Amino acid sequence: MSNLPKPDAATLLEIYRKASLIRHNDLRVVRAMKAGLLMTPYYSPQGQEIIPAALSVSLNDNDKLCTIYRGTHDMLAKGFPLGPLWAELAGRITGSCKGKGGTMHLTHPESGCMVTTGVVGSSMPIATGLGWAAKLDGKGGVAVANFGDGAANIGAFHESLNLAALWKLPVIFVCQNNLYAEHTTYANSTAVDRLSKRAAGYGMDGVTVNGNDADEMYGAAKIAIDRARAGEGPTLIEALTFRFNGHLIGDAAGYIPKEEFAQAKANDPFPMLRARVIADGIATEAEIDAIDADIKAQIEAAVDAAFKADLPDPVELKRDVFAHELA
């Protein structure tokens, strides 16, 4: 992977900033759940922070993103603001989706966060369409489809990758391979050793990277995004990672061997990135602490505002089903 473009110091700091936002936000969500403030299925992205952080620094507001139920990391990295996010998690009328979408359907078009789907694999066909629109617009925009290793085995993967490659669409297919599809290991669901090998079957570029490594993830994403912007078509990126909180909060993850889990935790990518940023002299420990403190304060402000906001009125059941309000 030595031939990949490397992030400069400012970019690496920005990747850290995004990863810190994702990590601290996730910790705060889990704390709110344990305090009984949030009653929702929550698919924690803890452990997968580096993938969207290192990818999103090469995206702009005009670029579009589709993700899945485990997607708050993707959304926050893309620019989803904390206020509407927390109000949505809290089911408030001030939420980005007026409390009608929730954790699995977060949407914020101004930041390019177009769809969060609760259905495995369904981010891909829609991102393909967003890529088609971007290609027709001719302004160099790209679309990103996030999904997991489990989604690589659903039919929508095949149809989407084939169509995107056939039409040379500016789509980045980001498979966040956290080694478990719900409770099933990668080895028990997939015969091929590297999902990126499937790209060749679609006439598309494919690469497997350590998604927990900011340099590798940044480099692979930068190449894919630059190629897409230049009209050279889609890329499949398989980003290897691990999830620390099971399939969803409440899942004790007894299906993960203790040693595997311990080893993954020992290689937690977030503190490793923090140590690296300090060791490389990109920021001092005090500066990093200040970044973290600022992020935590922003999160607390969003949490406070969310729980003080109004809950939706039942009249909302008649709104947004169609453009017109139901009788």
Added chain:
Amino acid sequence: MTTETMNTIQAVNLAMHDALAADPKLLILGEDVGDLEEGGVAGATKGLSTAFGDHRVKSTPISEQAIIGAAIGASLGGYRVVAEIMLMNFTAVAMDMIVNHAAKLRFMSGGQTNVPIVIRTMTGAGMSNGGQHSDYLEAWFAHTPGIKVVAPSNPSDAYGLLRGAIEDPDPVLFIENLPTYWNPAPFTREVLPLGKANVVREGSDVTIISYATMVAPSLAVAEQLAGEGISIEVVDLRTIAPWDRETVRASVEKTGRALIVHEAVKEFGVGAEVAADLNEHLFGKLKAPVRRLGGAFCPVPYSKPLETAFVPSSDEIERTIRGLVA
């Protein structure tokens, strides 16, 4: 303005032609829709890619999920899309994209996004296409909040309603009848709004509520029984979801008797919803129980006598009317 005679396939083609000319952000998508592929198996899109470019009228691989997904994504990206799913039974292959995504994104996003796409599809018994190429499945979609369902009964309505569907800000499933594609009729080139039923024949004794293929036999029976002094009003729903309750209720309030006729299987069908609504709102004003006729409760069969027997017949319509007024 009635200008000429036209069949439904020509009317649908003209509607897309006029819509493509009117809106540069409109795209057509589906299997074989381009002229290199002869403009579709029935020729509905013939000439359109030549006239408007194959970047706007785009043939796809046989990938129903990707077709609807691409249509949804392009609509989120600022375009309008008419996506063709060749036959209605194949919507089953794309059900996740249609039901979980196209229909729900507006609501689940709190109105931040919407999906202005039209899914054109054809179906219908009468050509011995058997059990996986002939079903009317409109009840599945009418039961799904967020998607509109339209089924024209003649070429003028096909033109007007398809234009209306393309202009509509919400996803629309547009159901065309395959066996009657080539039947000519007087043609009017007018855009029609969705959600408005058409009282195609006025009467005072019985209301027949129908749509798509069953409108023509309903009208024929109405003409025949008029000679015996039975006055039948025929209401063509045109839009099945959301349906025009006001027009239907007003008609049945006037006649006091109602029969709903559709080609789709009767059980749990659109007729059940209409009958329930009429019972809830007009119980004391009904002179007879609301009746329904629909397809037999079996897959659409292949052999001619079976396929003919599957669809409600003019005789059944006539007998049911006679029972209502007896």
